[in-house]
Amino acid sequence: MAQLNSRIPPGALSEKWRRHKADIRLVNPANKRKYEIIVVGAGLAGASAAATLSELGYRVSCFVFHDSPRRAHSIAAQGGINAAKNYQNDGDSVHRLFYDTVKGGDYRSREANVYRLAEVSVDIIDQCVAQGVPFAREYGGLLANRSFGGAQVSRTFYARGQTGQQLLLGAYSALSRAISAGGVQMHVHSEMLDLVIVGGHAKGIVVRDLVTGEVTRHSADAVVLATGGYGNVFNLSTYARGSNATAIWRAYKRGACFANPCFTQIHPTCIPVTGDYQSKLTLMSESLRNDGRIWVPKRKEDRLKPPGSIAEDDRDYYLERIYPSFGNLCPRDVASRAAKRVCDEGRGVGETGLGVYLDFSEAIGRLGEAAVRERYGNLFDIYHEITNENAYKVPMRIFPAVHYAMGGMWVDYNLMSNIPGLFVLGEANFSDHGANRLGASALMQGLADGYFVIPYTIGDYLATQKPGSRSAADAPEFAQAEENVRAITRRLLGVKGKSPVSDFHKRLGRILWQHCGMARNKAGLEKALREIPALRAEFWESVNVPGSAESLNQSLERAGRVADFLELGELLCRDALTREESCGCHFREEHQFPDGECKRDDANFAHVAAWEYAGEGVAPVRNVEPLVYEAVKMSVRNYK
Amino acid sequence: MSAATFNVTLRVWRQAGPGQPGRFVEYAARGVNPDMSFLEMLDVVNDELTLRGEEPIAFAHDCREGICGTCSLTIDGKPHGPHGGVASCQTYMRSYKDGDTIVVEPFRARPFPVIKDLVTDRSAFDQIQQAGGFITARTGSAPDANANPIAKEVADLAMDAAQCIGCGACVAACKNSSAMLFVAAKVSHLGLLPQGQPERDRRVLAMVRTMDGLGFGGCTNQYECSAACPKLISHDFIARMNRDYAKAVFRAAFRPLPADAGGE
Numbered sequence: 090m091a092q093l094n095s096r097i098p099p100g101a102l103s104e105k106w107r108r109h110k111a112d113i114r115l116v117n118p119a120n121k122r123k124y125e126i127i128v129v130g131a132g133l134a135g136a137s138a139a140a141t142l143s144e145l146g147y148r149v150s151c152f153v154f155h156d157s158p159r160r161a162h163s164i165a166a167q168g169g170i171n172a173a174k175n176y177q178n179d180g181d182s183v184h185r186l187f188y189d190t191v192k193g194g195d196y197r198s199r200e201a202n203v204y205r206l207a208e209v210s211v212d213i214i215d216q217c218v219a220q221g222v223p224f225a226r227e228y229g230g231l232l233a234n235r236s237f238g239g240a241q242v243s244r245t246f247y248a249r250g251q252t253g254q255q256l257l258l259g260a261y262s263a264l265s266r267a268i269s270a271g272g273v274q275m276h277v278h279s280e281m282l283d284l285v286i287v288g289g290h291a292k293g294i295v296v297r298d299l300v301t302g303e304v305t306r307h308s309a310d311a312v313v314l315a316t317g318g319y320g321n322v323f324n325l326s327t328y329a330r331g332s333n334a335t336a337i338w339r340a341y342k343r344g345a346c347f348a349n350p351c352f353t354q355i356h357p358t359c360i361p362v363t364g365d366y367q368s369k370l371t372l373m374s375e376s377l378r379n380d381g382r383i384w385v386p387k388r389k390e391d392r393l394k395p396p397g398s399i400a401e402d403d404r405d406y407y408l409e410r411i412y413p414s415f416g417n418l419c420p421r422d423v424a425s426r427a428a429k430r431v432c433d434e435g436r437g438v439g440e441t442g443l444g445v446y447l448d449f450s451e452a453i454g455r456l457g458e459a460a461v462r463e464r465y466g467n468l469f470d471i472y473h474e475i476t477n478e479n480a481y482k483v484p485m486r487i488f489p490a491v492h493y494a495m496g497g498m499w500v501d502y503n504l505m506s507n508i509p510g511l512f513v514l515g516e517a518n519f520s521d522h523g524a525n526r527l528g529a530s531a532l533m534q535g536l537a538d539g540y541f542v543i544p545y546t547i548g549d550y551l552a553t554q555k556p557g558s559r560s561a562a563d564a565p566e567f568a569q570a571e572e573n574v575r576a577i578t579r580r581l582l583g584v585k586g587k588s589p590v591s592d593f594h595k596r597l598g599r600i601l602w603q604h605c606g607m608a609r610n611k612a613g614l615e616k617a618l619r620e621i622p623a624l625r626a627e628f629w630e631s632v633n634v635p636g637s638a639e640s641l642n643q644s645l646e647r648a649g650r651v652a653d654f655l656e657l658g659e660l661l662c663r664d665a666l667t668r669e670e671s672c673g674c675h676f677r678e679e680h681q682f683p684d685g686e687c688k689r690d691d692a693n694f695a696h697v698a699a700w701e702y703a704g705e706g707v708a709p710v711r712n713v714e715p716l717v718y719e720a721v722k723m724s725v726r727n728y729k
Numbered sequence: 730m731s732a733a734t735f736n737v738t739l740r741v742w743r744q745a746g747p748g749q750p751g752r753f754v755e756y757a758a759r760g761v762n763p764d765m766s767f768l769e770m771l772d773v774v775n776d777e778l779t780l781r782g783e784e785p786i787a788f789a790h791d792c793r794e795g796i797c798g799t800c801s802l803t804i805d806g807k808p809h810g811p812h813g814g815v816a817s818c819q820t821y822m823r824s825y826k827d828g829d830t831i832v833v834e835p836f837r838a839r840p841f842p843v844i845k846d847l848v849t850d851r852s853a854f855d856q857i858q859q860a861g862g863f864i865t866a867r868t869g870s871a872p873d874a875n876a877n878p879i880a881k882e883v884a885d886l887a888m889d890a891a892q893c894i895g896c897g898a899c900v901a902a903c904k905n906s907s908a909m910l911f912v913a914a915k916v917s918h919l920g921l922l923p924q925g926q927p928e929r930d931r932r933v934l935a936m937v938r939t940m941d942g943l944g945f946g947g948c949t950n951q952y953e954c955s956a957a958c959p960k961l962i963s964h965d966f967i968a969r970m971n972r973d974y975a976k977a978v979f980r981a982a983f984r985p986l987p988a989d990a991g992g993e
């Protein structure tokens with residue numbers, strides 16, 4: 090069994106981080122340049138970490154599968170980033186952001202980590218502004234804010250509908266500066282395909298150059314994974330097509346525990362699916378819920394009528410009706426489930442019946458079309474491009490879609506996994522969002538981890554490693570990992586079957602969406618646990634991966650990622666099956682209150698489930714980290 | 730949603746690797762749904778090629794919503810296709826009709842060599858960025874974010890420039906393969922903000938010199954770049970950069986910058 094020591098520092102919640110920073114081991118400045126750190130990923134988490142670690146004097150090598158660090162999936166984040174600045178004087182504070190996040194996560198996150206996140210949130214905004222991130226401003230020149238779901242204050246900073254882009258370009262510019270100063274060796278088009286463990290510690294990676302096909306070994310004193318979320322296991326999602334789980338999955342197979350894999354966020358406001366050819370689902374930012382009102386017709390018979398012809402009295406603004414105090418700004422899991430319910434009742438709109446209206450007519454009446462355009466113009470444009478409909482005139486049609494992974498690699502307070510020397514940042518780890526993430530909190534977490542946490546905590550580990558003691562890349566462990574990578578490639582190219590990779594990805598996605606999506610139950614999960622291994626077996630018999638390993642081969646890239654998804658999907662279902670409660674995004678139909686709300690079981694499930702690989706064909710081990718709440722009292726979440 | 734499907738013919742640039750000869754190959758795309766994106770249409774063609782035992786067409790893409798700057802198709806001679814203000818991934822098949830022939834090529838520009846088929850190497854942009862496209866702000870040393878108010882108009886203009894997605898359509902659209910719009914967008918974004926003032930001169934000098942050194946051509950004011958830009962970034966920023974550059978050269982003549990400001 091893996092040892093899960095969360096290393097939460099002692100003392101009062103509000104003192105822990107300060108004390109920890111004062112107590113942990115430091116690496117002396119002259120020694121820093123003797124340590125080599127590998128950072129995999131250059132999204133918000135990876136780019137901020139690589140830049141900051143190199144500023145401290147460490148030697149950093151950064152790897153991305155993209156052709157440039159600027160293209161990480163973080164670029165697509167639209168709505169904003171939270172911070173407890175209380176610039177609006179509306180009663181926000183570190184404690185309130187902390188509390189909202191813990192409650193939003195349905196009491197399944199680690200209190201101490203979340204408190205630290207709220208604390209450093211204020212520094213993030215300062216840092217980004219100093220880098221030149223052009224956040225929205227008021228006429229007086231001060232920073233503007235908007236509201237996001239699950240909060241009753243305005244604490245979200247934004248740059249039009251392109252906040253992730255601007256934050257990433259800020260981190261990318263810091264990284265570019267570090268590259269030009271020689272502090273970071275940047276490797277683009279380089280996909281990490283295995284983690285190397287020497288003497289129980291993470292000491293390197295094996296990488297395939299996606300352009301030349303060359304496989305290389307890289308050794309280091311510590312390895313940082315900031316490789317993003319695994320939501321594409323569902324195939325259709327709001328993620329970029331390239332986002333994948335391979336880095337963390339291969340780390341899992343080397344012994345790193347995978348925490349709460351079934352906690353996957355389904356975002357309520359996305360453009361509905363239209364056809365089988367569809368490759369991705371597009372998010373319509375949650376910020377739209379500041380001014381848009383969500384409704385469906387009260388009567389089934391009205392669902393295909395033009396929305397404008399349905400009288401006010403015949404509309405059901407169901408979020409405002411059920412959750413009067415949060416209304417359209419209730420958390421994502423709650424809003425998604427409510428949408429599913431009204432569609433299940435046969436009141437869903439659009440041809441497929443899988444859609445609800447997001448209506449701006451009231452806001453346009455109140456503020457004028459120009460003001461609405463100023464706030465959300467680019468989102469209305471995106472909507473128009475995709476659907477060919479004008480949302481200034483007719484309500485948008487939206488439906489929930491897979492959007493984010495709260496689960497990920499288990500990490501301790503230092504963001505180190507159970508493998509010493511392996512750190513995991515950003516969406517790839519599990520720690521801060523519990524069973525549901527609040528909007529605008531992922532960007533905050535990625536940058537908190539990279540700019541303000543890892544630069545301190547990695548020293549605590551490195552100080553235990555003698556400078557210059559890392560093993561060379563010709564050690565047998567490296568050779569074994571390289572051979573593992575080559576063997577997977579050979580096997581994928583060798584099947585030469587009849588079906589394209591996309592076929593398996595689509596089928597896996599359908600199984601997961603049906604049985605491990607917005608509602609889950611025992612029978613369905615057991616069915617999925619039979620279907621997925623069968624699909625995996627079929628994959629290895631009949632997948633067709635054309636081309637060779639010696640050049641750019643996009644089919645091969647995708648095949649490797651889908652092969653990993655076919656294993657991860659099973660773990661998702663296993664985790665969902667064993668968590669016999671409902672919490673946040675994880676809605677087990679067997680565990681609900683009469684009004685359909687989540688029924689948590691704190692007596693038996695107030696813990697993190699951290700899965701440990703036990704070998705091929707062997708059931709993984711379910712380790713448990715109990716969640717102890719000192720400052721917050723666990724209660725039934727109420728947004729009514 | 731429209732449902733009637735149709736057929737088109739694609740003439741696609743196929744090239745096995747860098748520096749190798751390429752040629753156009755014809756493919757039939759059948760059963761095209763008007764609501765498909767252009768890239769989804771290519772996905773379907775690629776799956777058919779795979780089933781026939783042929784190598785699929787390599788093309789770059791990721792976010793598929795016009796923000797990451799990865800997709801980079803020249804469609805019927807136009808970078809990012811027929812419509813202004815969108816990226817290739819935001820081009821939908823409803824722009825075409827049954828029987829159309831569509832020519833698909835990579836972005837064509839000397840500083841963007843072809844890697845394979847429709848995929849090009851645009852790392853030159855990263856090099857320009859590394860030369861000076863940043864504000865030096867060591868983590869942890871920033872003042873409070875509201876300590877220096879910035880007029881909304883200034884912040885908005887900086888944001889107009891900052892929207893650049895780094896796709897390179899501006900270069901591909903320009904007969905001189907000029908990268909002026911890309912560089913001007915970055916220089917203007919940072920140079921407009923008070924935080925960007927200390928490094929303003931060295932930034933513009935270093936970025937422009939690096940751009941020239943990488944083989945991008947000069948600007949002859951045709952403004953094809955702005956027209957092809959998926960974010961419709963205004964060519965006014967080029968004029969702004971030219972002024973910045975001239976001032977920086979002038980000032981450098983009297984107060985020489987340290988040697989490391991070049992970056993070529």
Ligand SMILES: Cc1cc2nc3c(=O)[nH]c(=O)nc-3n(C[C@H](O)[C@H](O)[C@H](O)COP(=O)(O)OP(=O)(O)OC[C@H]3O[C@@H](n4cnc5c(N)ncnc54)[C@H](O)[C@@H]3O)c2cc1C
Nearest residue numbers: 130131132133134163168169281317515516529530531532
């Ligand atoms: C459409 C959309 C909108 C969003 N909007 C918001 C928002 O408004 N506010 C908010 O807070 N959050 C938002 N999110 C969530 C947020 O964007 C992400 O959670 C966050 O950006 C993830 O950042 P990251 O650094 O962890 O990973 P990513 O940005 O995904 O970066 C991953 C990096 O890892 C690299 N990588 C991955 N695997 C490998 C490998 N095997 N080898 C080498 N490199 C690898 C990639 O190249 C990339 O550089 C949104 C998400 C989506 C999908």
Ligand code: FES
Nearest residue numbers: 791793798800818
């Ligand atoms: S794929 Fe990201 S901009 Fe087109």
